[in-house]
Amino acid sequence: KQHSCCPKCIHDVIKARGQAFNLVKCLPDYGIVLDAGSSHTAMYIYKWPADKQNGTGVVTQHTECHPKGGGISSYAGQQREAGRSLQSCLDQATRDIPRARHHLTPVYLGATAGMRLLNISSPVQSAQVLKEVGRTIQSYPFNYQGAAILSGQEEGAYGWVTVNYLLENFIKYGFVGHWLSPGRQTVGALDFGGASTQITFVTKDEVEDKRDRMNLRLYGHDYSLYTHSFLCYGRDQVFKRLLAHLVTGHTGKMSHPCFPAGYNVTMKVGTLFDSPCTVGLTPSSGYNPQAALSVEGSGDYDHCLGNMTEIFSFHSCPFSQCSFDKVFQPNVSGSFMAFSAFFYIHQFLQTTTGILVATPAQLEEAARAVCNMSINEMLVLAPDQEPRLQDFCAASVFTKVLFTRGYGFDEISFPRISFQKKAGDTSVGWALGYMLSLSSLLPGESVGLRKALKPGAWAALLFLFALLLTTALMYVSLQACRGKKKGSSDIAS
Numbered sequence: 001k002q003h004s005c006c007p008k009c010i011h012d013v014i015k016a017r018g019q020a021f022n023l024v025k026c027l028p029d030y031g032i033v034l035d036a037g038s039s040h041t042a043m044y045i046y047k048w049p050a051d052k053q054n055g056t057g058v059v060t061q062h063t064e065c066h067p068k069g070g071g072i073s074s075y076a077g078q079q080r081e082a083g084r085s086l087q088s089c090l091d092q093a094t095r096d097i098p099r100a101r102h103h104l105t106p107v108y109l110g111a112t113a114g115m116r117l118l119n120i121s122s123p124v125q126s127a128q129v130l131k132e133v134g135r136t137i138q139s140y141p142f143n144y145q146g147a148a149i150l151s152g153q154e155e156g157a158y159g160w161v162t163v164n165y166l167l168e169n170f171i172k173y174g175f176v177g178h179w180l181s182p183g184r185q186t187v188g189a190l191d192f193g194g195a196s197t198q199i200t201f202v203t204k205d206e207v208e209d210k211r212d213r214m215n216l217r218l219y220g221h222d223y224s225l226y227t228h229s230f231l232c233y234g235r236d237q238v239f240k241r242l243l244a245h246l247v248t249g250h251t252g253k254m255s256h257p258c259f260p261a262g263y264n265v266t267m268k269v270g271t272l273f274d275s276p277c278t279v280g281l282t283p284s285s286g287y288n289p290q291a292a293l294s295v296e297g298s299g300d301y302d303h304c305l306g307n308m309t310e311i312f313s314f315h316s317c318p319f320s321q322c323s324f325d326k327v328f329q330p331n332v333s334g335s336f337m338a339f340s341a342f343f344y345i346h347q348f349l350q351t352t353t354g355i356l357v358a359t360p361a362q363l364e365e366a367a368r369a370v371c372n373m374s375i376n377e378m379l380v381l382a383p384d385q386e387p388r389l390q391d392f393c394a395a396s397v398f399t400k401v402l403f404t405r406g407y408g409f410d411e412i413s414f415p416r417i418s419f420q421k422k423a424g425d426t427s428v429g430w431a432l433g434y435m436l437s438l439s440s441l442l443p444g445e446s447v448g449l450r451k452a453l454k455p456g457a458w459a460a461l462l463f464l465f466a467l468l469l470t471t472a473l474m475y476v477s478l479q480a481c482r483g484k485k486k487g488s489s490d491i492a493s
């Protein structure tokens with residue numbers, strides 16, 4: 001007999017108490033997303049029961065993999081290496097997914113801000129890298145669905161979809177399904193990558209710049225999103241821009257207010273200006289890209305804040321209101337989830353300072369405390385973060401400026417931000433939303449009452465209906481009996 005989830009099922013004969021049972025086991029479906037970020041690539045394998053696809057919370061993360069090395073854009077001009085950098089994770093995928101499901105498993109590669117930048121500086125190299133990673137993925141037995149560069153808007157929107165899918169905000173399997181809980185409040189998404197940062201939330205206000213507007217219809221509900229991605233406002237590009245801003249006019253040696261005291265580093269000046277984010281800041285005269293620059297940390301919060309603020313532009317706004325850099329933004333509303341580097345910064349601030357960072361004032365207090373620490377003090381408090389310790393003062397000050405002056409979070413709205421890396425076992429990021437959307441696991445229309453109800457809820461509904469019917473029948477027969485009795489007593493009297 002064909003089982004409902006065949007041909008994805010496997011038949012297993014098990015023996016118990018001397019009897020043989022033919023057991024039908026349904027293999028789940030799988031999907032793979034390679035998140036080709038600017039700083040590194042991550043591979044996520046998702047799974048979901050073969051016979052259930054439409055509910056929220058049904059798709060979960062099976063495994064993940066983080067290959068060694070930088071993001072694929074760091075292999076510009078050496079595209080073969082870009083392809084090779086994915087092999088260890090793709091090999092792992094062949095082991096993590098049952099062989100019988102390999103050819104049915106879709107695999108997507110989505111590249112973000114690192115490749116957006118490479119596409120600006122060298123469209124040819126960007127195309128070569130993309131082609132080569134595509135070729136590598138196609139040498140594996142999975143169902144290749146393409147390698148593409150996401151726009152900033154897509155990256156923001158897919159991150160928002162992931163967050164709300166994982167929080168089950170689209171539909172909730174309540175007692176009688178989603179008809180009783182339509183249109184739950186959604187949660188905004190704040191993503192902080194290596195080369196760009198995204199803000200996405202549902203707004204009732206008019207989105208004055210149509211490039212920042214996105215309308216989604218999911219499970220029969222319409223969502224009007226505001227989403228903006230700030231290229232060059234990712235963590236690594238911010239550090240580069242800050243240094244490029246500070247270095248102007250300096251040669252040989254300089255002090256850096258956002259680096260901790262006791263930390264120093266030497267670099268070639270040219271490395272500061274190798275990105276489209278800093279190319280405009282190149283000193284006009286007397287600039288030797290090969291010259292060595294020695295940078296010494298001074299750990300000065302106020303001075304760091306002043307310089308960090310200068311990498312934003314808060315001056316002019318062509319709309320009724322802006323976040324910064326002439327970008328329209330309506331007032332933030334509702335709760336938010338902040339993930340990726342925001343999570344790491346928030347966690348570092350709380351664990352090293354002991355301050356609960358839940359208000360703008362607490363964020364400032366903790367950032368000030370971190371900036372006042374020497375590199376050795378940081379090392380004692382967070383030895384596991386050793387390669388990144390010098391960056392936390394700058395990252396914290398950046399977060400403060402971005403959230404409070406930029407996005408406009410205040411005493412009321414800031415406490416509604418939750419800093420998270422995972423929801424359950426699933427990593428928060430754009431990858432899950434991307435796969436759900438591209439593999440039609442996210443219906444635009446309502447999935448209907450029947451499908452939206454779990455078998456338990458159906459049983460409960462049937463039981464209730466039967467109970468109601470029985471009560472109604474009993475009531476009717478009781479009334480009929482009474483009527484008869486009354487009739488006979490009337491006759492008797």
Ligand SMILES: Nc1ncnc2c1ncn2[C@@H]1O[C@H](COP(=O)(O)OP(=O)(O)OP(=O)(O)O)[C@@H](O)[C@H]1O
Nearest residue numbers: 037038039040112113193194195196235340341344
């Ligand atoms: N455990 C960690 N602690 C602190 N910072 C981290 C940690 N892991 C990664 N980062 C840093 O956080 C930043 C963002 O990392 P993430 O992986 O989110 O960016 P990405 O996806 O590579 O970049 P983008 O999304 O801009 O293309 C990077 O600068 C990275 O170096």
Ligand SMILES: [Ca+2]
Nearest residue numbers: 037112193194
């Ligand atoms: Ca990212």
